[in-house]
Amino acid sequence: MKTIDVDATIDNLTKVLEFIDVNLEEINCDMKDQIGIDVSVEELYVNIAHYAYPDGVGTATISYDFTEDTRTVKIILKDSGIPFDPLAKEDPDITLSAQEREIGGLGIFMVKKNMDEFLYEYTDGCNITTITKKL
Secondary structure (H helix, E strand, O other): OEEEEEEOOHHHHHHHHHHHHHHHHHOOOOHHHHHHHHHHHHHHHHHHHHHHOOOOOOEEEEEEEEEOOOOEEEEEEEEOOOOOOOOOOOOOOOOOOOOOOOOOOHHHHHHHHHOOEEEEEEEOOEEEEEEEEEO
């Protein structure tokens, strides 16, 4: 598993996405899958950067793993910020117009749709979000 630690700031989003993209390009990931993975990582990372550490800057750890025999990408985002379960909120009603819908939740919904697996746990004072995609 490859890992990168960054200060959980919006300024480091590019660094996080570059880390993911370099690894996806090494395995010749299809562009459609890469875009879906990037959108998912961006959504989850931006939530950490914006909300996990309201009193300052903390760290985010992003881990990447690829299993060749199943062609599965696994990405783990970990922070020690405020506990936040992205799976706790109901999916937005996308049949409603943008004006009728509640604000928020669409990004997490996109992660659910883009990825094959989306898991969350809070363990030892850390938020651990795991997403997987079978290529």
